[in-house]
Amino acid sequence: MSQPEFRHIGQHLPRKEDYRLLTGQGRFVDDIDIPGALHACFVRSPHAHARIVAINAGPAREMPGVVAVFTGQDLAQWTTRQRMAPPIAGLQPMEMDTLPIDKVRFQGDPVACVLATDRYLAEDAAEQVLVDYDVLPAVSTMWQALEPEAPRVDDSLSSNLLSHQHADHGDVAARKCEAYRVIESTFSQHRQTHLPIETRGCIAVWDDGRQHLTFHVGTQVPHPYRTTLASRLRLSESQVSVISPDVGGGFGQKIALYREELTVAALARQLKRPVRWREDRLENLLASSQAREDFCRTRAAVSADGRLLGLELDIVEDFGAYSFYPGNYLARVVAMILTGPYKVQDYSYDVKVVLSNKVGNGPMRAPMAITSWVMDGTMDAIARELQLDPVAVRRLNMLQPQDFPYTMATGEVLADITPRETLDGALDAIGYAHFRQRQQQARAQGVYLGLGICTVVESTTYGSRFYKAAGIAGSGHEAAWLRIEPSGAVNASVGLGATGQGYETSLAHAVAEGLGILPQQVHLHIGHTDIAPYGMGSRGARGGTAGGGTLYLCAQEAQVKVLAIAARLLDLGDSVALRLQDGCVEKICDGVWTATGVGLADVARTAYLDPLALPAGMAPGLEFHKTYEPPPMTYSNSTHVCELEVQVGTGAIRFARYVVAEDCGTVLSPVVVEGQQHGAIAMGLSGALFEQVRYDAAGQNLSGTLADYLVATACELPHFELIPMDTPNRATPAGIKGMAEGGVMGAIGALTNAVNDALAPFDVVADQQPLTPMYLRDLLREKTVFINKV
Incomplete structure (x- = not known):
């Protein structure tokens, strides 16, 4: 397909936003001056799981500058409970109060709100609110959550298994019987958080004469947010205006209406005074939404030449303590689109989503991030097991141009994508054959180079038909x-x-x-x-x-x-x-x-x-x-190739090259697309290398500061070589496909596959992230050959 002729679409013009942002003239929530606004500060639970016995706010109320202290009992009078109960088979309904009344479910759960004339007074007063807790055993891992006798995170549910969906497409059992070998692989992604530069915050202004709420908040979804906010306050949408000014990053964390924001809105209405709130970085790391903690296992039935005959997928996802989204949503999308650029019709999946005493999950840039790592990691596992070239295995199983449009086993239709072309383009740019020669020469000298390949099929625009097919409420x-x-x-x-x-x-x-x-x-x-x-x-x-x-x-x-x-x-x-x-x-x-x-x-x-x-x-x-109304789903695609060295003595990773061939359809603005590519790849690499929210057995967050939750800087990341190979989508206006998340998906897979390629001589496989030096050293330390070398 050739690109249509455009005059302005695709022009490389400077970003219009940059003048005000780079000169410090952006307007964020904290730049909005509301005279007389009270400042909110939340009292948060130090325990991951505990009954609330009593709350004594008397000492705090007596402090100078303190206007009021409110608890969950108060908020229950002025707001409705949230109910997350789409009619989906295998999904348990969940409800939650605006602030907990009976018990807390994670460390950082907000149990009271202090209002004072300035933020510092509110924070001081919050420390004087005395809460008597009856501490309960915590559920700290997804595996513990699945145990029959595990403590119940939500007392209203029959178990911690929030959602369970299973589907069989074709006859995987027959394919396993026919197979030359069934190869099992596991992939474990660690818990991360979104870490926007601008943390959550809001300002609520209630006009009692007009009976109208003006709500300033950084949000990704102004209108759905307004609908939810109005409903929870028992107002009509015409009584609420949501204004989202410049926003310092969201990455999925600024979609839901959070309990703190609802509390601020309700209190402004009750007191008839403006109220504002800004969380600090500690609160953001402790109590904002988190994501990514999941475990996948594939069983690939293959022929002797490496052809994929059938595939089984098991997913277990830790959803945290509260359900701001349907519990099946994130993991179910992974299962539905998993096979991506590879041809297989006999496919089954089993998806379990569990509750734990951790922060509730939400979508994070590329909520389906693990999919490409799972599929290309499975391709690498097939190549390792059968001693085949990993590129040859990919080409054998990859969809070809004549296969499109291709209906995946799950019913999803792939059209107007070019995975084989981007694979060839990226490999040509990296010089694949020459790399293998260099790799052998380097190994002989004790230098371990690796090349990781990951071909991404990125789901971009979710149309209403996709939501309906997945059993998910929503419009596209x-x-x-x-x-x-x-x-x-x-x-x-x-x-x-x-x-x-x-x-x-x-x-x-x-x-x-x-x-x-x-x-x-x-x-x-x-x-x-x-x-x-x-x-x-x-x-x-x-x-x-x-x-x-x-x-x-x-x-x-x-x-x-x-x-x-x-x-x-x-x-x-x-x-x-x-x-x-x-x-x-x-x-x-x-x-x-x-x-x-x-x-x-x-x-x-x-x-x-x-x-x-x-x-x-x-x-x-x-x-x-x-x-x-866009098509049920549009897809873009790319291939990431990462060349690196693993220093086996220390476990350190040193990047050599990072190449991406991408087809994201018609490009509206090259400068914007390039920025999205850089940002997404950086986010994927940072998450796979460093970022991890860690909890101990008692559910205590061990990564509550940026000294503990590490993030990559420009010093740790490679130069990105981007190769545009864009072709238009024939079913969308101007041929636009969308992009912004595939870089995360490809980076996770390419990096991990490169590490495993480098460590192949030691017969070890990194199947979990982050890929810290300590983790890689632990893998290597178990191998006698490594010990003898060092």
């Missing part, structure tokens, strides 16, 4: 409006919530292309529920396809009316021979486009101020609204 549609003002100025809006993605730049390209103006002429309005249309917000990688696609279609509709008015001004019977180019109307004559002297401003002025000059029956004005 998006909405946009576009308004051309009487002067010709262009305003546009979409229901996304920006948290650093560069929407003001990339979406301006989509509008400019669809309408026929310059991107610099487009002003985007997002993040305000009174202004933006009701959309489903930013999650996954839907911004480009759903957001950009809807704006592109809306702008095309606007262009039709603009040209119809221009034709009337030019005394033409129709607009067939006209186009709008950079805001100027042009006419084709003898195959040559020439200026007509009519511009967008002329058309707009007529539309608003001289409606009698419009074509018969045409309504005045230039305002347009569009909703768009």
Whole structure:
């Protein structure tokens, strides 16, 4: 497929957001000055699991500057309980109070809220709130959670098994009987947290005269957030405005309505005074949502030449203590799309999601991150077991161009992706054959090089049909409006919530292309529920396809009316021979486009101020609204190849090269896409190398500071070599596919596969992360050959 010709889509223009952000003129929640606002501070449980016997707030209430102290009993009067109970087979319903009333479920659970005239007084007073706890045994691992006699995290449930789904596609048992060998592999991903630069925070302003709440909060989903907030406060949506200003990162952590935010809103309403809250870094590490803690086992039935005949997958996921999302959601998506670029129709999966006394899980950039590591790790396991070349095994099993569209065993349809092309492109760039020669020479000198390959099929835009098929409540549609003002100025809006993605730049390209103006002429309005249309917000990688696609279609509709008015001004019977180019109307004559002297401003002025000059029956004005339902799923794809050295004496990893060949469809803005690629790869590598939220047997968080929760810096990361191999999607506006999470998926797999390739002579396999020097040393220390060498 060839790229269609675009004038503005794909232009490499500077990000429009950067001027204010880089000059310190961004406007974040903490930059919003609300005179007289009270400051909230939460009293948090020091225990992972305990009954709340009594709360004595008397000493705190008597402190100077303290206005009030509230508990779960108070909040229960002013808010509704959250109930997470979609009708999904195998999923237990869960409910929770705004603040715990009977017991706490993780260390950091908020049990009371102190309001004071400044933040420091509130924090001091919070230390004086005395809570009497009856400590209970904690569930600290997913395996403990599955034990029949394990303590019950949620007393209302029959067990800690929150969700259990099983599916059989084809006949895996028959394939195992036919197989030359059944190869088992395991993959263990550790618990991580999102760690946005800007922690959670909000400001609630209640207007008692209007009976209206204005809520300032950094959120990825302004409209769904407003719907939930209004419902929990027993208000109508017309009584709530959610305003999301500049946001210092979200990565999935800023989707849910959290209990602290609901508390702040409820207290502002009750006290009729503004209330604000900002969590500190310790609270963010201790009590914000976490993710990634899961275990996968594959059993691959293979032929003697390495062909995958059938595949079994077992997943166990630790979901934490509370259900802010349906318990089946994250792991079920992994199971549904796992096989990715590889051809297999006999496939079964068993997915168990358990509760534990840890922070509740939420989606983190690439919630399906483990999928590509599992599949390409399984390919490597097949190659190791059968002593085959890992690239040959991949090529044998990988889908070919003629296989598309390909219906996966689970019913998901892959179309317009190019996994074989990106695999070949990345391997050519890295020089695969030459690397194997260098690797052998280096081993002879005691230097252990490894090459890791990971081909990613990234699910990007989840349409409504996908949610329905997965048994998940939700819509995948998006909405946009576009308004051309009487002067010709262009305003546009979409229901996304920006948290650093560069929407003001990339979406301006989509509008400019669809309408026929310059991107610099487009002003985007997002993040305000009174202004933006009701959309489903930013999650996954839907911004480009759903957001950009809807704006592109809306702008095309606007262009039709603009040209119809221009034709009337030019005394033409129709607009067939006209186009709008950079805001100027042009006419084709003898195959040559020439200026007509009519511009967008002329058309707009007529539309608003001289409606009698419009074509018969045409309504005045230039305002347009569009909703768009994307396909059930769109996919992009890439191949990551990582070359590194493992220093076996220390377990240290040293990067040599990192190459990515990526097909993410039509690129709205190259500078934005490149930034997303860099950010996603960095996040994946950092998580796989360093990041880990650790809990002890009592459920105590051992990684509550950035001295304990390590994050990669530029010094630890390699240079990224990016190879664009983009082809459009034929089912979406402008051929947009979406991207932003595949870099995480590929980095996890490529890095771990490279480490295992380097350590192949020692007959060890790293099947868990993070890949710390201590972990790699422990693997090697068990091998006599290693001991003799060192």
